Structures are given as structure tokens and as C-alpha cells.
Amino acid sequence: MITKTEVHNIMKYSCLIRRHILEMTLIAKSGHPGGSLSMTDIISTLYFYWLKIDPKKPLWEERDYFVLAKGHASPALYSAMAERGFFPVSYLKTLRQLGTGLQGHPDKRRLPGIEMSTGSLGQGLSIMVGISMGLKLDKKPNRVFGVLGDGECQEGQVWEAAMSAAHYNCSNLTIFIDKNNLQIDGTTDEIMSIDPIGKKFESFGWNVLTIDGHNILEIVSALEKAENETKKPTVIVANTVKGKGVSFMEHQLCFHGSPCTDEEFCIAEKELKNALGEITCQI
Amino acid sequence: MPDLAGTRDYFGKTLVELGNENPNIVVLDADLSSSTRTSMFRKAYPDRFFNAGIAEQNCIGMAAGLANLGKIVFASSFAMFITGRAWEQIRNSVSYAYLNVKIAATHAGITVGEDGASHQALEDIAIMRVIPEMRVLVPADAIEAGQMIRSAAEMPGPFYIRMSRGNTPLVFNSIEYQYEYGKSKVIREGEDVAIMATGIMVYLALEAANELQKENIKVSVVNISSIKPIDEETIIQVAKKTRAIVTAEEHSVFGGLGSAVAEVLCQHCPVPIEMLGIQGVFGESGKPDELLIKHHLTTEGIIDKVKKVLKRK
Numbered sequence: 001m002i003t004k005t006e007v008h009n010i011m012k013y014s015c016l017i018r019r020h021i022l023e024m025t026l027i028a029k030s031g032h033p034g035g036s037l038s039m040t041d042i043i044s045t046l047y048f049y050w051l052k053i054d055p056k057k058p059l060w061e062e063r064d065y066f067v068l069a070k071g072h073a074s075p076a077l078y079s080a081m082a083e084r085g086f087f088p089v090s091y092l093k094t095l096r097q098l099g100t101g102l103q104g105h106p107d108k109r110r111l112p113g114i115e116m117s118t119g120s121l122g123q124g125l126s127i128m129v130g131i132s133m134g135l136k137l138d139k140k141p142n143r144v145f146g147v148l149g150d151g152e153c154q155e156g157q158v159w160e161a162a163m164s165a166a167h168y169n170c171s172n173l174t175i176f177i178d179k180n181n182l183q184i185d186g187t188t189d190e191i192m193s194i195d196p197i198g199k200k201f202e203s204f205g206w207n208v209l210t211i212d213g214h215n216i217l218e219i220v221s222a223l224e225k226a227e228n229e230t231k232k233p234t235v236i237v238a239n240t241v242k243g244k245g246v247s248f249m250e251h252q253l254c255f256h257g258s259p260c261t262d263e264e265f266c267i268a269e270k271e272l273k274n275a276l277g278e279i280t281c282q283i
Numbered sequence: 284m285p286d287l288a289g290t291r292d293y294f295g296k297t298l299v300e301l302g303n304e305n306p307n308i309v310v311l312d313a314d315l316s317s318s319t320r321t322s323m324f325r326k327a328y329p330d331r332f333f334n335a336g337i338a339e340q341n342c343i344g345m346a347a348g349l350a351n352l353g354k355i356v357f358a359s360s361f362a363m364f365i366t367g368r369a370w371e372q373i374r375n376s377v378s379y380a381y382l383n384v385k386i387a388a389t390h391a392g393i394t395v396g397e398d399g400a401s402h403q404a405l406e407d408i409a410i411m412r413v414i415p416e417m418r419v420l421v422p423a424d425a426i427e428a429g430q431m432i433r434s435a436a437e438m439p440g441p442f443y444i445r446m447s448r449g450n451t452p453l454v455f456n457s458i459e460y461q462y463e464y465g466k467s468k469v470i471r472e473g474e475d476v477a478i479m480a481t482g483i484m485v486y487l488a489l490e491a492a493n494e495l496q497k498e499n500i501k502v503s504v505v506n507i508s509s510i511k512p513i514d515e516e517t518i519i520q521v522a523k524k525t526r527a528i529v530t531a532e533e534h535s536v537f538g539g540l541g542s543a544v545a546e547v548l549c550q551h552c553p554v555p556i557e558m559l560g561i562q563g564v565f566g567e568s569g570k571p572d573e574l575l576i577k578h579h580l581t582t583e584g585i586i587d588k589v590k591k592v593l594k595r596k
Contacts, residue, residue, distance in 0.1 A: 107379075108380055109380065109381060115351070116347075116348075116351055116376075116380060117375070117376075117379050117380040119375070120371060120375045120376075123340075123344055123371075123372055123375060123376050125344075126340070126341045126343075126344020126345050126347070126348065126372070126376070127344055127345075127347050127348040127351065127376060128348060129341075129344070129345050129348060130344060130345035130346060130347060130348015130349040130350075130351065130352070131348040131349070131351055131352050132348070133333060133345065133348070133349065134309070134348065134349045134352035134353075134354055135352065137309070137330060137331065138352075156340070157338075157340040157341055157344065157372070160335075160336075160338035160340060160341035161341050161344060161345075163336070163338070163341075164335060164336070164338070164341055164345065167336075168333070
């Protein structure tokens with residue numbers, strides 16, 4: 001069982017990561033804060049509680065494999081990696097700059113700890129399935145985790161991969177759908193409905209769990225259930241809010257691919273500082 | 284009549300040998316394993332064979348995932364579908380990440396025959412060679428195909444290897460021939476003109492050279508089995524000597540071998556070049572030989588181009 005302190009610790013990191021996301025995209029004057037903020041609580045639970053990883057040994061044989069299929073949310077991943085010790089937090093300021101390891105979308109050849117280069121939506125799940133099949137072939141206990149966007153599920157390849165994950169009994173595979181209901185051109189309902197997404201995965205032979213993607217206890221409990229599943233791959237449909245954690249960014253489409261302004265950053269920073277203060281009191 | 288053998292058969296056979304030598308070799312196919320001959324590996328090592336079904340994009344993605352784990356991965360299907368349908372997966376999931384995936388395609392070119400244009404890849408060399416890090420190889424015969432597959436398995440990173448459907452004449456002797464990665468070999472010397480050929484056109488180039496000898500035209504024949512990396516040194520050397528080049532390929536004249544040779548020569552040794560290939564059109568149903576004749580991919584077709592280029596010399 002996860003303790004209260006552990007939950008608060010994860011929440012603390014969520015606050016720190018949210019601040020990093022806003023700051024690094026502000027400095028870069030580009031990037032995708034909205035979808036990074038929506039998956040922040042998932043990434044902090046994974047990086048500060050669940051994943052078996054060692055920042056000193058990114059290629060550790062016994063590690064869990066994490067693939068960020070929705071590569072545009074790289075600011076969330078980079079922030080988690082920095083706080084976890086893969087590289088100095090100060091390096092986050094180099095996001096999207098010439099020569100940086102922090103490419104606009106993750107590049108495994110430029111940044112140790114990135115499991116797989118992603119960015120082109122729809123390709124990540126196939127990679128995860130390949131890793132999962134290879135681990136099973138070698139009879140290794142390592143597990144595979146990933147985060148997909150909800151809009152990303154409009155890509156046909158996701159369903160080819162979903163079919164194969166069930167066919168090859170990839171029970172060592174757990175994915176999150178960061179279901180924030182927004183994509184560049186509008187809501188997923190307007191652009192191309194993906195619902196009922198859970199039922200779709202279920203009919204493809206997956207173990208399906210639906211949670212509040214900002215509730216740490218629910219995230220952890222879903223991960224525990226996924227670990228106990230012995231036949232099917234698991235999808236955790238995480239209902240999230242785009243821009244989560246910053247009042248004026250929540251549910252706002254405009255922050256999908258644009259950073260906030262200097263003034264907005266000041267307001268956001270205060271909000272996040274207050275939130276962090278409340279959490280720290282409880283640790 | 285020359286001895287015939289299938290590049291795909293030697294590919295399948297070599298895969299089984301490699302599988303026996305190295306437990307790290309895995310093979311994927313997209314529901315065409317009996318045609319591509321990966322079925323031979325499937326039967327020998329069922330645990331290490333994964334069928335993606337009729338889903339080439341996911342096939343390449345899974346191949347990338349397995350390679351990410353340290354496997355040496357062969358992914359196979361028809362040239363049309365594996366390079367065409369899954370082009371972006373090959374670029375972004377395989378080459379960009381520099382993963383150890385060998386895309387071994389069969390049924391390339393017009394000699395697919397009766398299945399017609401939808402199945403005849405005439406653009407695959409072009410679309411594969413523009414991808415950074417990708418190596419593009421075309422064996423001249425089955426002997427070279429086998430050695431090429433073995434070499435690719437021993438080298439890190441992505442490869443595209445283009446093979447045929449039919450049995451094709453043997454150019455090389457299995458005991459004597461030694462494939463060398465990245466090298467184009469001059470397999471016949473002559474100072475008047477050079478034919479630079481790839482794949483099934485190499486044998487025809489040798490035949491054309493023999494015919495031209497009768498007219499006292501001395502022809503060099505170069506087997507360009509490595510389209511990328513291209514052997515600039517050999518190509519420039521031969522061009523300097525002969526000052527006239529014919530390229531011959533069972534592929535579109537746009538973006539294939541002819542273009543690759545021209546890219547080298549226009550910069551380093553500009554000499555007249557005639558390009559023999561498919562003239563930017565779709566194929567159609569027909570017997571492989573009939574289609575080759577229709578598109579002048581024959582000994583006579585090469586001879587015509589040689590005479591044309593000699594006039595420009």
C-alpha cells in the first residue's frame with residue numbers, strides 16, 4: 001500500500017514538474033504545455049514511485065521500459081527525468097535549442113534515458129509491443145509502460161498495435177491514454193470521435209481500467225491491477241484536464257502548442273507555489 | 284542457358300543459418316512469409332518468428348521495438364508494401380532511432396508480373412535511399428543475396444535489401460564470389476563504355492557486353508549492388524576511363540540507380556549518361572519476360588543505350 005507521505009511526495013513533484021513545463025516552454029517560446037500538464041500526475045507517479053529505473057544507469061538491464069508515444073508532451077517527461085536525476089534541472093532551460101539533448105520531441109540518440117524516439121503520433125504503441133514481445137521471448141520480468149494521447153488513437157497504426165498486443169498476450173504491457181479530450185483543431189468529439197475508447201480496447205482483447213488521471217491513489221491502484229493481470233495487456237483510460245494545475249490554462253485549446261506569456265507565467269507560478277506549499281505542509 | 288536461382292530462396296536459407304548461429308536473430312513478416320521465404324525461418328525457429336498480419340506499419344514498429352531491446356531483426360514483405368505503406372515508420376521508428384532492423388523485401392520491380400501495377404514496386408530504391416542512415420542494397424543474383432543478408436546481420440543499423448520474385452540467372456560462382464559491403468565491383472573490363480547495373484540487369488549487362496564485343500565495342504560492366512552507400516571511388520574511376528556510362532535498373536529512372544550514379548558523376552566527372560529503367564510509368568499485368576521486353580529492360584535495350592551514349596561521347 002502506498003503511504004500518505006508517498007502520495008504527497010508524488011504530488012510535490014507534480015507541482016515542480018508543472019512549473020518546469022511552463023518555464024521551459026516559455027524560454028523556448030514554443031512547445032506543448034497543455035498536453036504536458038494533463039499527463040503530469042501520471043508521469044510523476046511513474047517516475048517517483050512506480051518505475052524500476054536508475055538515472056545513473058539508463059540502460060540498466062533490469063529497468064522498466066517507458067515510451068512516451070505522445071512525444072509532444074516531452075516537457076513533462078524531461079522535467080520528470082531532470083528531477084529524478086538523469087541530468088541537471090538547469091539543463092531544462094535548453095529545451096528546443098540548437099544542439100540540445102532536449103529536442104522538441106524525444107530523441108533517444110541525443111538523450112540517455114529516452115527509451116525510444118517518438119513524435120510522429122501513432123508509432124509508439126507498436127514499439128512498446130515489440131519490446132514487450134522481446135522481453136517475453138527472453139523470459140524476462142521487466143515491464144513496459146507508455147502514455148498515448150487520446151487524439152493519437154485516431155491513427156490506424158494504434159489499432160494494428162492494439163490487435164497485436166492482445167494477440168501476443170502482452171500482459172507485461174501497460175499503457176495510459178491521457179484522455180484530455182482536446183486536440184489541435186478542437187475537441188476529440190468534434191474532430192474525430194474516439195469514444196467509447198475503453199470499449200474499443202476491450203473488444204480488441206485488452207484489460208481496461210478507467211480512472212481520474214489526476215488522482216494519485218487511482219493511478220497507483222490501476223498500476224497495481226495491471227501488474228496482477230497475467231494474460232492481457234492493460235490500458236488505463238485516464239480522464240484528465242488539458243492544462244491541469246493552472247487555473248487559466250485548464251480546458252483551454254490555445255495552450256496545446258503555445259506557451260504562456262511572461263505575465264501568465266507569474267500568475268501560474270504563484271498558483272503552483274501555493275499548491276506546493278499546501279502539499280509540503282502535509283509531508 | 285545459365286543456372287537460375289531465387290534471391291528470395293537464398294535469403295530464406297541464409298536466415299535459417301543465421302538463426303542457428305545466433306539466438307538473437309528474430310524475423311517478422313506481414314502475412315507473406317511463404318512468398319518472402321521467411322517461412323523457412325518460421326518453421327525452424329517458431330518462437331523467434333512474429334507474424335504482424337496484414338499490417339506493415341505495425342510490423343515495422345514491432346521490429347523497431349525488438350531491435351530496441353537488442354535483437355537483430357529482419358522484417359520482410361513485398362517491396363511495394365513494406366517500403367510504401369510503412370515509409371514513415373521506417374524513417375521515424377527505425378532510421379531516426381538507428382535501430383538494428385533489416386528490411387528484406389522481395390517481389391520488387393516489374394518482374395512481379397501477373398499481379399500487376401499495384402504490386403510492382405518501381406519507386407522503392409528512391410524512397411529508401413533518401414532516408415538518412417538507411418543502407419540500400421540490391422543483389423545481382425542469389426549468391427550475392429545470401430552473402431549480403433549475412434553481412435547486413437553482422438552490421439549495426441538499418442538496411443533495405445531489395446530482392447525479386449522469380450528465379451534469376453546466376454552471375455557469380457558460390458565458391459569464388461566474395462561480397463564486400465559498400466563496394467561496387469567491376470566484373471568486366473572494357474575502355475569504350477561502362478554499363479553500371481543493379482539487380483537482375485547485371486546479368487543482362489554482361490550479355491550486352493558480350494554482344495557488343497562482336498562489334499569491337501569494349502564494355503566495362505559494374506555491379507552496383509550497394510546503391511547506398513554508393514561506391515563513388517569506383518564509379519569515378521570507371522567514368523574517367525570510359526567517358527560514357529549507361530545505367531540499368533528494374534526501377535523508375537527517377538530516383539534510383541541512374542540518379543545515384545548521376546549525382547556522383549555530375550559533381551566529380553561529368554560524362555554522358557544514358558539511363559535505362561522504367562520511364563516513370565506504372566507497370567501492368569503480364570509475364571515477367573513480356574514486361575521486361577515492353578520496357579526495354581533487355582540485352583537489346585542495353586545495347587541501344589550503349590550506342591546512344593557512344594554517339595554523345
